[in-house]
Amino acid sequence: MLGVILLGLFAVLLVACSDKAEEEAIEPEVTEDGKTVITIAYKDDGPSSEASVKYYDALEAALKEHRDLDVEFNIVEIAQGDYAEKLNLLLYSGEIPDLIYFQGSDEQIAAQGLLEDLTPYIKDSEYLKDILYEHNATRLDNYPYLLWVKPINHKVPVVRTDFLEQLTTSESLLADPTVENYQAFFKELVDKGLSEYGITVAGDIAELDFIFNRAFGVTSTWLEDGTGGYVYKKVSDAEKEKLAFYAELYAGGLLDNQYLTKQWDVKEDDFYNNKAGVIVGTNGKVIDLYNTRTKAVNGDSAELTVLPSAAGVSSGYAATSVTKEPRGLAISSQSPNKGIAFEILDFLASPEGMELDLLGYEGEHYKIENGEVVLTDKFYSEWFSRFWEPQTVTLDTPLSSETPLLSPPGQASTDAVVDTYVADNDFTIPEEYISQWDAMENLYKEFAADIITGKVSIDEFDAFVEEWYGAGGEDITKLANETVK
Incomplete structure (x- = not known):
């Protein structure tokens, strides 16, 4: 009304x-x-x-x-x-x-x-x-x-350069950033006492997804289902594999176990104070600010290095909505x-x-x-x-090379996002579906959190998918198959 x-x-x-x-x-x-x-x-x-x-x-x-x-x-x-x-x-x-x-x-x-x-x-x-x-x-x-x-407003992972230089897993990660090499890198950060946990994020897994989505095959909002149609990414087999990996990171103490309740300012302080080895931030100016603050707290040797997106089925930080x-x-x-x-x-x-x-x-x-x-x-x-x-x-x-608009990490983060740009195939959800869509997204967030924190087994993923389709997923998926080109 x-x-x-x-x-x-x-x-x-x-x-x-x-x-x-x-x-x-x-x-x-x-x-x-x-x-x-x-x-x-x-x-x-x-x-x-x-x-x-x-x-x-x-x-x-x-x-x-x-x-x-x-x-x-x-x-x-x-x-x-x-x-x-x-x-x-x-x-x-x-x-x-x-x-x-x-x-x-x-x-x-x-x-x-x-x-x-x-x-x-x-x-x-x-x-x-x-x-x-x-x-x-x-x-x-x-x-x-x-x-x-x-520039595209994406998130990229960064780590202190002096930490990177102390780890034997760094070379493998930078040369071949597989999911397994990322996990080994997080583990060495913790095992060597450089940080309490490998990576921190604030409130949900959206920041993690910028690193890992495309590696697991979550390459767009609507994924080809093998029959000429499309399936929503969050109810796909690729999503199931990714959530299982996140649960493994959480169980091993490599993902900040307080991530669900962590606010962005606390997340940042945890990185500056070396509780977290890796932080994810918006490319460009935000990474610039992280770099300035990290060096102010820990010295010039702590200048940040931008880490690559994970590689697997695909690579890149995220598909970009172009609707x-x-x-x-x-x-x-x-x-x-x-x-x-x-x-x-x-x-x-x-x-x-x-x-x-x-x-x-x-x-x-x-x-x-x-x-x-x-x-x-x-x-x-x-x-x-x-x-x-x-x-x-x-x-x-001309601008002096001694004072660029962005610090080297800030510019590197923007270049990395631009270089891995790929357009998404999402579309604007019609107004009559908005309330359904919001309920479906909330259902996913609750289930994903329960899977990652170990409250629910990954074996329950199929039950979640069935519930998602019943909550409106059938209608939205039908619409997507009529809309996505």
Whole structure:
């Protein structure tokens, strides 16, 4: 019933906004000194944030200097709490910003025609079309309303380099990262007293899956069943083998026995304090932060090494969903400033735009020395790119090799994920199946936890599969076999 009410509200909102756009299309909002007002809604940004105001002031100045574009940003204050929920309340009210950052709940908005199709804009762009990752292009083909030019957001395992150098199993693991070699590596970490357990994760096995899924043959969301059809990965024979392996790690004290209740901050502290030999973190900036903190606690010799994904049936950190961007920037279809809004996004992909968005403020986050950009400690401790992070960075002034955007481990983690990229074959679950799907996923999580912790024998896997199909799996699997190409 709530969904029907919301769709009704959206329909009313669409008509109201369309009428308003027709009235304002010729006369967009302009300040007294002739600047076009661009309203933007962005998570964690607002007029009450000094850092946000400073950034958008700097962006205004850069747009004026390099593009002769006179704009004034009106930063929307989003109420604290669940961002997607609070953003939707703003949109329900009829206030539709020109530029909108979504982190969920965008599909209902797009379905009502309130988001602009970005395809023609990107095709005609000067810079953006050249910095897209492969997964960006595929996601835009499937869902052309959100843009998020960032590396794939995957997880990779890392270990202290000084630990790696003390283990006899390291060479075998790096040369041939089989499941067996990973297990031997974890065991030697513990046996030599370098850590209490081999690896820690927070709350569930999702982080482990980035390492081991593809090695066991869990290579996509829907696996070929040998008869020309598809079976869901979590009820497959490959999943059964993987869970049995995790249970073995747990029983041997190699997987943190407190992983089910462990919070992310405790997980990280356990790694810094050498309770865990291996930690899994998001590639890029997060691995960068792990590296900085680990060296601060344990010395420079503790610099991190990125470990390869396990190899077996296949290899690679994870298949990447390409149904749509899970987050990103959108342009309102009702905006009278659509062209200017996209011009801003394109500028941020230019050398001049990257200078601000990637590097921060000259004299604060970087200096120019001997014709090169030298990043400061403040850059590494506080700066982040609000918009794009292309794989190849083009700047008018070259970046010093002594101060790269990412530390060697941070860059290695991103390179490893990009190099092992493969598209998933998942699809968006229709709304009428969502409650069933959630129940099925919860059933799996409970069963997987019981298997790994030894409460239930792996021999009960077939009973779980039968229960999963009875809880809605039959309908979802039928849909998948009609949908997956």
